Amino acid sequence: MDKRNQRQARKRGAPSLVADYKLLPGVPDEMIDAAGQIRPSWAPLISALDELGHEELAGRFERADQYLRDAGVYYRKYDGAEGKERAWPLAHVPLILDESEWLTITHGLTQRAELLETIVADIYGSNLLVQRGLLPPELVARNDEFLRPMVGVRPASGHFLHFCAFELGRGPDGGWWVLGDRTQAPSGAGFAVENRVATTRALSDIYGEMHVHRLAGFFRGFRDALTGIATDGRVGILTPGQHNETYFEHAYIARYLGFTLLEGEDLVVDNSQVMVRTVSGLQPISVLWRRMDASFVDPLELRYDSHIGTPGLTEALRQGTISMVNALGTGILETRAFSAFMPNLCRALTGRELELPSIATWWCGGAAERQHVIDKFDTMMVGSAFATGLAIEDQRGTVVGGALPEAERQALRARLEAEGGKFVGQEQVQLSTAPVYVGGKLEPRPMTLRVYAARTRDGWTVMPGGFARVGSTQDSTAIAMQRGGQAADVWVVSKAPVERVTLLPTEGEKLVRMSSGSLPSRAADNLIWLGRYAERCEAMVRILRAYNARLAEISNTDQAILKDTRAYLDGIGVDAEVPLPPGLLAAIDSAVHSASQIRDRFSPDGWLALTDLRKTARSFSQRVLPGDDATRAMTVLLRKLAGFSGLVHENMYRFAGWRFLEIGRRLERGIQIAHSVAWCTRKGAPEGALDLLLEVGDSVMTHRRRYAVSAGVNSYVDLLVLDPLNPRSVRFQIAELYQQLEQLPGGLEDGHLSMAAKAALTLDTELRVTEPEDMTTSKINRLGIEIGNLAGLIADAYFV
Numbered sequence: 001m002d003k004r005n006q007r008q009a010r011k012r013g014a015p016s017l018v019a020d021y022k023l024l025p026g027v028p029d030e031m032i033d034a035a036g037q038i039r040p041s042w043a044p045l046i047s048a049l050d051e052l053g054h055e056e057l058a059g060r061f062e063r064a065d066q067y068l069r070d071a072g073v074y075y076r077k078y079d080g081a082e083g084k085e086r087a088w089p090l091a092h093v094p095l096i097l098d099e100s101e102w103l104t105i106t107h108g109l110t111q112r113a114e115l116l117e118t119i120v121a122d123i124y125g126s127n128l129l130v131q132r133g134l135l136p137p138e139l140v141a142r143n144d145e146f147l148r149p150m151v152g153v154r155p156a157s158g159h160f161l162h163f164c165a166f167e168l169g170r171g172p173d174g175g176w177w178v179l180g181d182r183t184q185a186p187s188g189a190g191f192a193v194e195n196r197v198a199t200t201r202a203l204s205d206i207y208g209e210m211h212v213h214r215l216a217g218f219f220r221g222f223r224d225a226l227t228g229i230a231t232d233g234r235v236g237i238l239t240p241g242q243h244n245e246t247y248f249e250h251a252y253i254a255r256y257l258g259f260t261l262l263e264g265e266d267l268v269v270d271n272s273q274v275m276v277r278t279v280s281g282l283q284p285i286s287v288l289w290r291r292m293d294a295s296f297v298d299p300l301e302l303r304y305d306s307h308i309g310t311p312g313l314t315e316a317l318r319q320g321t322i323s324m325v326n327a328l329g330t331g332i333l334e335t336r337a338f339s340a341f342m343p344n345l346c347r348a349l350t351g352r353e354l355e356l357p358s359i360a361t362w363w364c365g366g367a368a369e370r371q372h373v374i375d376k377f378d379t380m381m382v383g384s385a386f387a388t389g390l391a392i393e394d395q396r397g398t399v400v401g402g403a404l405p406e407a408e409r410q411a412l413r414a415r416l417e418a419e420g421g422k423f424v425g426q427e428q429v430q431l432s433t434a435p436v437y438v439g440g441k442l443e444p445r446p447m448t449l450r451v452y453a454a455r456t457r458d459g460w461t462v463m464p465g466g467f468a469r470v471g472s473t474q475d476s477t478a479i480a481m482q483r484g485g486q487a488a489d490v491w492v493v494s495k496a497p498v499e500r501v502t503l504l505p506t507e508g509e510k511l512v513r514m515s516s517g518s519l520p521s522r523a524a525d526n527l528i529w530l531g532r533y534a535e536r537c538e539a540m541v542r543i544l545r546a547y548n549a550r551l552a553e554i555s556n557t558d559q560a561i562l563k564d565t566r567a568y569l570d571g572i573g574v575d576a577e578v579p580l581p582p583g584l585l586a587a588i589d590s591a592v593h594s595a596s597q598i599r600d601r602f603s604p605d606g607w608l609a610l611t612d613l614r615k616t617a618r619s620f621s622q623r624v625l626p627g628d629d630a631t632r633a634m635t636v637l638l639r640k641l642a643g644f645s646g647l648v649h650e651n652m653y654r655f656a657g658w659r660f661l662e663i664g665r666r667l668e669r670g671i672q673i674a675h676s677v678a679w680c681t682r683k684g685a686p687e688g689a690l691d692l693l694l695e696v697g698d699s700v701m702t703h704r705r706r707y708a709v710s711a712g713v714n715s716y717v718d719l720l721v722l723d724p725l726n727p728r729s730v731r732f733q734i735a736e737l738y739q740q741l742e743q744l745p746g747g748l749e750d751g752h753l754s755m756a757a758k759a760a761l762t763l764d765t766e767l768r769v770t771e772p773e774d775m776t777t778s779k780i781n782r783l784g785i786e787i788g789n790l791a792g793l794i795a796d797a798y799f800v
Contacts, residue, residue: 016050017442021435024474028170029444030095030434041098041493048206049093054440061092061437064202072599072607073194073252076245088191091486093437094199095447095468099213099494105168105176105451106462108356113164113453113460115342116183116333118349120160124151124329134348135341136365138421143386145184145332147294149301149314156286157229157323159455160330163222163289165189165466167390168356168449170432178339178358179429179448180390184331185291189452190249191487192467193219193256199489211494213464217501221461222454223257226287229323234285234518236262236276240292240308242596250291251599256503259289261600264297266520269312272319277521279656279798280745287323294328302328337363337385337424359391359429365421373425374416378402380425382412390448391426400428436470436486445471449490465490524660525799526597528791531664533591537613538641539672539696540574540584545634546695547576550688552627560686568679579630580621588614601657609644616640659740666740667791670733673697674784677720677730681713682777690716697728714772721775721783722767730783731767737790738764746797756793763787 018038023029031042038046049057065087073088097105122129123146129135140146165186167179196215200207226235237259239250254261260276268275268282275282295303300311316322332338339361346354363385364370373380381391383398391398401409416423433444451466468488547565554562557577566576574583592614595602620633645665652658679685680693690713694700697720706723707715723729738760742748747757763786 016046017437018046018435019441021442021444024433024444026172027430027444028172028174028432030170030432030447031442039096042096044210045094045096045206045491048203048209057437058440060202064090064092064198067198067201068194070608071194071604072248072611073191073198074248075191076243076247088194089486090195090198091436091468091470091488092199092202093435093442094203094489094491095434095449097490097492099492102213102464102492105356108176108178108354109166109451109453109462110460111346111350111352111355112166112178112181113161113455115346115349115354116164116181117159117161119338119345120183120327120330120333123332124153124160124327129345132348134345135338136363136421138365139335139337139363139385140332143332143335145294145329145335145386145388147302147329150317150327150329153318153327154320155323155327156317156320157325160327162225162325162455163189164326164453166451166453168451169359169429169447172430176356176449177429178356179392180336180388181333181338182450183326183333184293184388185326186452187246187249187291188450188467189219189463190252190256191246192450192452192463192465192489194252195467195487195489196465207491210491211496211498213492213494213498214501215463215465216503217499218452218454218461218463219257220501220503221456221458223259223503225454225456226259226289226325228457230285230287232284232286234260234276234283235287235289236260236285238262238264238267238288238290238292238297240296242599244292246291248599254600260285260518260520262288262520263522264306264308264310266522267310267313269310269316272312272316272321274310274313274316274322276518279519279521279524279660283518286321287325289325290328294331297324297328331388334388335385336361336383336387336389336391336426337365339426340369340424360427362425363421364416364423364425369425370416370420373423374413376425377409377413379428381428382416382423382425385422385424392429392431392448433474434468434470434488436488445474447471447488464492519656519660521799523598523601523657525795526594527601527657527660528664528667528794530591530594530598531661531666532668533587533594534610534641534644535665535668535672537584537587537591538638538645539668539676540569540572540581540587541634541637541641542696542698543569543676544574544576544581544584545631545638546692548579548627548630548634549695550692552631555627561688561692564686564689565692577626579624579626580617580633585617585621588617598657603647603651605651606644606647609640609647613637613640613644656744659744663737663740663794666733666736667787669728670730670737670787671784673720673728673733674730674780674787677717678777678780678784681716681780693720699726699728702726717775717780718772721780722770722772730787731764734760734764734767734787737787741794744798754797756790756797759786759790759793763790 021032023032031039033039068088068090074085075088077084077086123140130137130140161183163186165182168176169179171177193215237250237254239247239261241263251261262276266277268277270282274285276285292308296306297309298311298313299306299309301314317324317328339358340363342358343354346352362369362373364373378401380401381398382401383391387397431446431448434447435442436445447468447470449466449468452463453460468490469485470488471485550562569576575581592610595607595610617637624630624633648661676693676696680689693716694703699719703719706719719726720728721730724731724735726732738757741754741757741760747754753761
């Protein structure tokens with residue numbers, strides 16, 4: 001019996017997933033039509049899901065969730081001042097839309113994107129819309145998103161808008177409404193790709209049979225458009241940093257499209273030219289895809305208290321040396337009150353009606369409109385005219401009049417009368433529902449659709465899908481991610497096979513190679529510290545393993561070697577009396593933190609290995625006991641550290657980034673080994689210290705084979721300090737440091753070595769002519785300090 005017949009056999013007698021699917025009264029549903037029948041575009045999906053059966057379906061959905069966890073997909077949820085990372089909440093059942101309906105959406109959004117471009121160009125240009133009475137002047141002049149320094153500044157690219165998102169909802173009549181425009185720094189496109197990857201992991205066979213339009217063509221067109229307007233070929237994504245709620249997506253998109261992820265501190269404006277601080281010095285950049293709110297971009301002319309911007313960026317825009325995507329000031333288009341004027345603006349500017357209507361909105365600055373809102377107060381959503389979020393999500397300032405206590409109702413009515421221009425009234429939104437998989441069956445939940453439009457060389461193109469946000473309950477306010485909502489993939493299905501588009505180069509396409517010196521200095525700094533923290537963790541784990549192994553044998557914590565080891569560990573911030581010391585956990589957290597700063601340059605496998613190490617260490621800290629138990633735990637951590645190092649060494653391209661990571665590892669290993677040797681070979685070291693040193697230095701077998709007759713302390717010094725072939729020796733680390741430093745940008749120019757390379761070569765030369773008996777404890781300690789000084793020289797050359 002083949003697999004399909006097996007599924008059908010399981011299906012017999014089992015109820016369909018939609019058997020108990022109960023439509024909400026008066027609410028349209030995406031899957032079920034008004035007659036209670038499954039819509040034709042949904043039928044293949046539901047039939048296939050029914051064939052799988054509950055057990056297999058649950059397993060497949062778990063695989064999708066596991067993929068997202070392994071890939072580290074998260075968003076930041078703000079429960080208070082501090083945000084916490086949350087796993088991306090995938091709704092496993094995709095939203096199905098027919099290709100013909102999608103064409104209607106595409107045409108409507110293309111029209112809207114062009115209209116928004118015309119409006120914002122007028123606001124920062126001739127201001128005719130206000131003069132003609134098509135826009136109230138107070139909605140512009142009193143708007144926090146109206147940036148006066150940008151008035152009269154024409155974008156270098158010729159356009160204000162390049163990338164937009166639109167929130168859509170289906171109304172009771174079956175048509176689509178535009179609930180909100182996203183023009184400031186639209187988020188979620190990267191999450192849409194990850195939704196697609198995760199969903200197809202679970203439903204690959206179904207996906208392959210349903211002729212679903214691919215997403216790659218959308219991103220390819222936008223990528224090519226941005227590189228086309230980059231006068232120097234360089235495109236960067238400007239992010240607020242890792243504490244932003246969608247930072248994962250910023251890093252993902254940068255890696256997906258091959259752009260450089262930049263923070264404000266990575267940039268400097270020199271003579272009106274925007275430059276990137278790289279390991280090769282300042283390098284120009286001509287296109288920035290902005291993922292932060294405009295007011296934070298330049299503390300010199302916009303928000304003076306911004307710590308994430310770059311002084312002078314506004315002047316660079318004024319001089320036309322940089323293209324900003326989207327232009328600064330375009331956030332004004334998200335103003336909720338603008339929805340009240342969009343129909344009339346469309347008629348006046350294009351001579352046509354809006355193909356996709358906005359949600360019905362009344363600005364209370366007009367007497368008639370204000371009275372209408374007051375008359376319909378009990379059924380209206382009332383909120384700030386200048387708000388930019390969706391009314392259905394805004395629990396802070398938007399209220400339904402009839403839901404307020406009497407005193408608050410009267411107070412708000414009075415404010416509408418006195419300060420009408422500050423408020424809008426909007427029709428209550430009754431969203432359509434889409435199916436969500438809950439406990440082995442499908443249940444309807446309210447849904448909005450986020451769709452993306454990008455300007456390409458051929459005009460606007462719309463992503464064939466985007467993602468749907470579905471509620472965790474039947475309350476329409478619960479669709480927001482911050483309130484428990486989930487995100488579903490969107491499948492635009494065709495009756496015929498669709499083109500399989502990828503981001504890979506096509507035949508005859510010009511090959512472009514990036515310079516190894518284009519690595520931003522901040523990224524290089526984080527790579528060095530990632531290497532250092534990983535090596536520091538390994539050093540701690542090796543010493544803790546040796547300590548606990550002896551503790552298991554001796555069971556006497558007053559033994560000299562144990563007391564001495566505890567004192568040494570205490571000096572580096574590690575409490576050996578705790579099986580998994582906080583100092584070790586902090587070092588692992590620091591490694592993860594450094595890696596999180598460079599997610600766009602870090603492989604998913606490397607990230608998974610590092611986060612798995614942290615997860616394992618946290619788990620051990622809750623249950624491991626001192627002695628043999630802790631010894632085994634340290635061995636597990638050591639293997640995971642080795643796995644991480646192996647992934648990096650074998651898989652990371654030998655670009656400047658790898659060199660800085662390798663430099664960090666060699667710096668820290670040289671320092672740790674030097675101090676360990678000095679500690680264990682000093683006069684007065686307790687019995688057993690030399691044996692412990694070989695374990696810590698991972699050189700037990702090598703020492704036995706290398707020295708047939710032990711020469712006392714000198715053999716240990718020779719092997720772990722001076723031996724050029726031992727990958728654990730100090731000299732080996734210094735030789736590697738010199739080799740990598742010489743090959744960095746500026747490491748060797750016109751026959752002259754950099755200061756850091758000279759210092760490494762000097763140390764290497766000194767060790768070449770040194771005999772073991774000449775290496776006193778103070779000299780070995782001094783050697784560790786001098787290796788540490790190399791880090792300062794590297795920082796001076798590449799990070800300052």
